Amino acid sequence: MQRLRTILAITAVRLSIAYSLIFGLVAVIIVMYLTGSTVGIIRRQIQDSINTEVADLSTVYERGGINGLMRVLERNASAPGANIYIVSDPTGNIVAANILDIESGVINHEGWTNHPFAYTRHQDNGARTWTAMARVVELPNGMRMLVGRDLGDPERFRAIVGRALFLALAAMLALGVLTWFVVGRRALKRLDLVSKSTARILAGDHRERLPLSGAGDEFDRLSARLNGMLDRIHLLDDGLKQVSDNIAHDLKTPLTRLRNKADTALSEARSTDEMRAALGEVIADTDQIIKTFNALLMISRVESGSAVTGLSSLDLTAIIKDVAELYVPVAEDEGFATRVEIAEGLRVTGSRELLAQALSNLVENAMKYGRDPARKPLLSIAAKTEGRNIRICIGDNGPGIAEPDREKVTERFTRLEKSRTLPGNGLGLSLVRAVAVLHEGSLELSDAKPGLAACILLPSEGGNR
Amino acid sequence: MRILIIEDDREAATWLSKALKEAGHVSELAGNGEEGLHQASTARFDVMIVDRMMPRLDGLEMLKRLRADGNDTPALILSALGQVDDRVEGLRSGGDDYLSKPYAISELLARIEVLARRRRPEDAETRIVVGDLELDRLSHTVKRDGKAIPLQPREYRLLEYLMRNAGKVVTRTMLLEEVWDYHFDPQTNVIDVHVSRLRGKIDKDFGHQMLQTVRGAGYILRPAQDS
Numbered sequence: 289m290q291r292l293r294t295i296l297a298i299t300a301v302r303l304s305i306a307y308s309l310i311f312g313l314v315a316v317i318i319v320m321y322l323t324g325s326t327v328g329i330i331r332r333q334i335q336d337s338i339n340t341e342v343a344d345l346s347t348v349y350e351r352g353g354i355n356g357l358m359r360v361l362e363r364n365a366s367a368p369g370a371n372i373y374i375v376s377d378p379t380g381n382i383v384a385a386n387i388l389d390i391e392s393g394v395i396n397h398e399g400w401t402n403h404p405f406a407y408t409r410h411q412d413n414g415a416r417t418w419t420a421m422a423r424v425v426e427l428p429n430g431m432r433m434l435v436g437r438d439l440g441d442p443e444r445f446r447a448i449v450g451r452a453l454f455l456a457l458a459a460m461l462a463l464g465v466l467t468w469f470v471v472g473r474r475a476l477k478r479l480d481l482v483s484k485s486t487a488r489i490l491a492g493d494h495r496e497r498l499p500l501s502g503a504g505d506e507f508d509r510l511s512a513r514l515n516g517m518l519d520r521i522h523l524l525d526d527g528l529k530q531v532s533d534n535i536a537h538d539l540k541t542p543l544t545r546l547r548n549k550a551d552t553a554l555s556e557a558r559s560t561d562e563m564r565a566a567l568g569e570v571i572a573d574t575d576q577i578i579k580t581f582n583a584l585l586m587i588s589r590v591e592s593g594s595a596v597t598g599l600s601s602l603d604l605t606a607i608i609k610d611v612a613e614l615y616v617p618v619a620e621d622e623g624f625a626t627r628v629e630i631a632e633g634l635r636v637t638g639s640r641e642l643l644a645q646a647l648s649n650l651v652e653n654a655m656k657y658g659r660d661p662a663r664k665p666l667l668s669i670a671a672k673t674e675g676r677n678i679r680i681c682i683g684d685n686g687p688g689i690a691e692p693d694r695e696k697v698t699e700r701f702t703r704l705e706k707s708r709t710l711p712g713n714g715l716g717l718s719l720v721r722a723v724a725v726l727h728e729g730s731l732e733l734s735d736a737k738p739g740l741a742a743c744i745l746l747p748s749e750g751g752n753r
Numbered sequence: 754m755r756i757l758i759i760e761d762d763r764e765a766a767t768w769l770s771k772a773l774k775e776a777g778h779v780s781e782l783a784g785n786g787e788e789g790l791h792q793a794s795t796a797r798f799d800v801m802i803v804d805r806m807m808p809r810l811d812g813l814e815m816l817k818r819l820r821a822d823g824n825d826t827p828a829l830i831l832s833a834l835g836q837v838d839d840r841v842e843g844l845r846s847g848g849d850d851y852l853s854k855p856y857a858i859s860e861l862l863a864r865i866e867v868l869a870r871r872r873r874p875e876d877a878e879t880r881i882v883v884g885d886l887e888l889d890r891l892s893h894t895v896k897r898d899g900k901a902i903p904l905q906p907r908e909y910r911l912l913e914y915l916m917r918n919a920g921k922v923v924t925r926t927m928l929l930e931e932v933w934d935y936h937f938d939p940q941t942n943v944i945d946v947h948v949s950r951l952r953g954k955i956d957k958d959f960g961h962q963m964l965q966t967v968r969g970a971g972y973i974l975r976p977a978q979d980s
Contacts, residue, residue, distance in 0.1 A: 568969075571857075578855055579938065613907060614933060618946040645937040652940050712940070 304471070308464040312457055323449045330442040331421070335400070338423050338435050341371065345435065349427060357433070358384065372407065372420055372436035383431070388414045395434055398424050404439050419443065478507050494522055527699070534701035535584070538714065539577065546573045576713075583715040587700065590642065590722040599727075601749060604634040604643070604671070608680060611647040612669045619655055619667045627668040634671060634678050635749040638727045646723040649716040650682040650742045657707050658684025658739055666739070677729070677745045685739035694733040720744065754869055756780040757801040759789030759815070760831070761808060769802065772858045778865075786810025793819055798826050799869045802861075805832035805843065813846035820847035827868040829861070840936055859970040863922045870918065883919040884976025886955065886963060888912065897955055907932065908951050915964065915974040924971035948972055 349357045365386035374385040388408040408414035422436025488496045498511040553566030668683040698721045701714040721731040729746035760766040770780045783789035805812040830848040881888045885898045925944040952964045961977040
């Protein structure tokens with residue numbers, strides 16, 4: 289019962305039941321109408337032929353009197369499939385007939401019999417009752433003549449149609465039930481699977497996905513979409529989890545250091561000057577933590593697109609040149625060879641401040657991590673048009689980043705093993721990527737052979753024309 | 754200087770007022786935007802320090818009303834929000850400078866000194882002279898002791914800013930904002946390198962070092978007679 293209710297709850301099943309009922313009803317109405325009119329037509333044909341025969345027989349009587357009529361009747365009656373002929377005297381006693389017996393009183397009413405009457409035949413010795421319709425005529429001599437036709441044909445037709453209708457309806461019902469069974473059960477099974485998967489996902493198995501049957505039907509399409517959604521949620525969720533784990537971890541370290549410094553100062557500092565120095569360090573550490581928070585906030589605001597309200601048309605060449613001009617002297621002071629190749633006339637739609645900050649992050653990274661003791665360090669800043677994009681590359685000739693780590697380093701707080709000792713918060717590349725994405729571009733890290741090439745690809749203004 | 758502090762956080766306001774007093778300034782406190790509006794319109798101050806987020810009437814709205822009334826007291830907006838758009842919004846509302854919390858007190862002191870001077874229409878001056886250093890804003894030339902010193906465009910702007918604020922401490926952040934128009938915080942000592950290059954050009958061949966480093970704060974350009 290419960291199962292039936294569940295099946296009935298499926299839209300497809302409810303719809304097919306409704307369709308079957310409507311179709312069945314229409315079919316019954318059509319068949320009844322057709323049968324009714326066909327039977328009517330057959331009856332009218334019978335009446336016509338009886339009328340014709342009565343007219344013929346009347347002529348025979350006029351010419352040959354009762355004897356002539358009787359002769360013709362006898363001949364007609366012996367023909368195969370003959371009509372019913374009865375002749376009676378004026379009181380209704382049967383004088384001659386080609387049937388065994390007839391419903392009493394039928395012969396007494398002149399004209400068409402009001403309804404089909406019963407009669408019995410010689411052939412089966414009255415074992416069976418037949419029905420017929422007939423016309424009774426009074427002959428000029430007062431005798432009566434009945435000409436009738438057995439109604440077997442229309443009755444049989446009606447029965448055949450009725451049986452056919454019954455069979456058709458039964459077949460339809462069986463087919464319908466079978467269809468529900470197959471389709472409904474299948475749908476039910478699929479839904480069961482989906483709902484079980486969902487339950488497992490809810491229970492915490494975030495790797496579970498909805499099953500696909502491979503049929504490519506709407507169930508599969510829906511499942512595929514939902515799976516895509518789950519993948520995306522999973523990815524975001526992972527990112528979020530990683531971020532909060534990292535935040536917890538990365539903020540705990542400086543906070544612990546901060547606490548230890550304060551603790552040491554409290555227990556060991558003897559003079560006001562020592563206290564002062566310790567407090568200075570505490571403030572510097574606190575500022576660093578706040579900077580980390582600000583950087584995190586900045587990244588999430590850039591990622592959500594709320595960092596800037598209006599992007600404007602910018603002279604990208606000037607922006608890159610400004611950044612180069614700001615950093616090249618620093619790099620030179622630190623012993624870097626520098627190479628700057630910036631194409632003229634580059635334009636993008638965006639935020640000058642964010643682009644400058646992203647570029648300065650990349651340049652600072654190159655100067656911080658791009659050193660290889662075996663070589664004279666090199667900082668290169670290059671920008672050029674590449675198809676519809678602008679490619680801005682900041683390169684170094686340092687140790688580079690191994691292929692498997694390249695995706696990872698753009699995630700928040702990722703710091704590679706060999707760079708952990710250098711100052712930094714692991715947020716620089718996350719911001720660069722967020723800025724690139726905000727400008728509908730991307731960040732590409734590749735092997736500069738030797739060193740790392742960090743390239744920002746931005747859609748060139750007017751490049752998409 | 755007479756300074757109006759408009760800040761709803763009493764603890765922060767008291768701390769700020771104490772720090773200003775130590776630096777030789779006189780300050781008055783207003784606890785919310787409405788009070789601030791009243792005090793700023795009834796008394797004259799050299800600078801006001803306005804907290805951005807306040808109950809009743811927030812800092813930006815208060816500034817808009819003051820500016821609409823024709824009050825042009827320089828205003829430094831303090832805010833926990835420090836991103837590009839917040840800054841732009843703050844400056845559009847009538848703020849003259851924007852500092853995100855937390856800030857170093859030396860940064861704030863340097864900024865209000867510069868703000869208080871900004872009122873004077875010195876931008877119209879075509880020549881700025883500090884001691885024996887001379888900057889011609891029409892020909893973009895710099896001379897010290899009558900000797901021309903060739904400068905890169907950025908070095909020229911850096912020096913111009915330092916000269917306009919001669920005798921006052923300017924912080925690295927102020928230089929980055931004013932000379933490069935960057936509002937982010939570089940990790941490396943970029944400004945130091947540029948200042949030191951400039952110093953190499955204007956001070957190297959002369960006895961007196963005009964461009965001096967103020968430890969823990971920034972830089973100051975001082976004419977010889979001041980030292």
